[in-house]
Amino acid sequence: MRKWLCLLPLFISTLAQAQAQAQAQTIFMAGDSTMSIKEVKDYPETGWGVPFATFFGDGVKVDNRARNGRSTRTFIEEGRWQGIEKALRPGDYVIIQFGHNDEVEHKTDRYTTPGQYKANLSRFIRESRARGARPLLMTPVTRRYFDEEGKVKHTHPYAALAREVAAAEKVDFIDMEAISRDYFQSQGDEASALRFMHIPPDTHPNYPNGVRDDTHFNQLGAREVAQLVLRELRKMEHPLAGKLREPDPKHLTLKY
Structure with missing residues (x-):
């Protein structure tokens, strides 16, 4: 009997941990390279979903x-969507952001017609809801192409289609194409380039010949885009804005 009494605290602790895990909510992220986790060989390229995952407390898991x-x-x-759909539980969230690859017609291995793109987004939304999850649709983040007048070009024709789906499905929606375009526009050509994959030759082992990529973010760009998403979640009073991690008390009193 004493032996069992000694094991009781361990049993209670294990049961509490199991219940906490069962009650934890998951944020699933479905998208492309501008959101995704990268392999070390691709660094410093970073998807905005990577820093975004650090924003939340222990009761929330981010599955990118x-x-x-x-x-x-x-x-x-x-089968990637089907994997998410099967894993969904009531109370989970699904962030959906596609467009960079759907809209490139000459890349036939990934091109999606406008009608199919809209149908696929609607499918993601409806199947998420059917599983008791709450979907959040986003337009793709902007590409960093400036015109001769110093304005960031509109390079996402499918962003308008995503807006149409959001209105038709009455789903939570963040227009990241417009928001990120305005953000990088405010920085200008030179400063915004510091947020993207611009690397001179012979300065990084992953890119010995250098790279100039105005689609993908480095760590700084990814973090700032994640912060833009968080700002919008707060503005729209989305439930996820109430699930952020508690700051270390010392960070509240730091002065620089």
């Missing part, structure tokens, strides 16, 4: 299933 080069069509064809 975005992958480089995926469109809504290939995300389904490869």
